Amino acid sequence: DVALYEAKRERRGRYVIFDPSMQERAIGRFTLVQELRDALRAGEITMHFQPIVDLATTEVVGLEALMRWYHAERGWIPPSVFIPLAEQSDLIIALGLFALRESIVAAKSWKPVGENMNLPFVTVNFSAHQFHTPDIVAIIKNALHDGELAPERLIIEMTETAALLDINETMKVVESLNELGVGIAIDDFGTGFSSLAYLVLLHPKIIKIDRTFVSPPHESARNATLLEEIIKLGRGLNMTVLAEGI
Secondary structure, three states: OHHHHHHHHHOOOOOOOOOHHHHHHHHHHHHHHHHHHHHHHHOOEEEEEEEEEOOOOOOEEEEEEEEEEEEOOOEEEOHHHHHHHHHOOOHHHHHHHHHHHHHHHHHHHOOOEOOOOEOOEEEEEOOHHHHOOOOHHHHHHHHHHHHOOOHHHEEEEEEHHHHHOOHHHHHHHHHHHHHHOOEEEEEEEOOOOOOHHHHHHHOOOEEEEOHHHHOOOOOOHHHHHHHHHHHHHHHHOOOEEEEOOO
């Protein structure tokens, strides 16, 4: 069973020969998931917020919600470790709802900034499983109502992969969110395999250029040209272009 799980976890159409180390890793993952569940109940999961800055004015126009877990014995456990574990269980739904509600409460407390006294928006990352949850629009609507936050100040962030998991269902959800006033951001833009036609159909408010283009390992004229064209594309489609990792 453990070997079967390993084979499925890596990719389809392959086999894995069992060895004892797999058992140890499986037990370790199971233990960490249980501890993550307890941490959520105990209030050990916290939300941190990274500023999104307008490079032209240097004003903070929004903040990205980031989930963090401080383990009493292991210290800080990176999201790259605990989020994939949560996605392999039903825990990702509870974590996602927690992130949504906490981010809305935080955004409600933020003060206007800049010369125009604009209220910053908040972006909240949704996993593919969470975005395609039944009644997700109603869940978001209720969270906004409970937190007394204007829908225009919430941006739901998802990857191209999540968007294309079920494009017809995605388009229905996006249309409902647009009617509600909630915006969409496409994360890791440029790293997926989606058609540019989907960019027009989904019409996200924000496209986040992956940091492999923003800060490539090796500078090149070809990369600079590609980056410039992505920015032109975003502007031409009236979308905010966000560069990761500056």
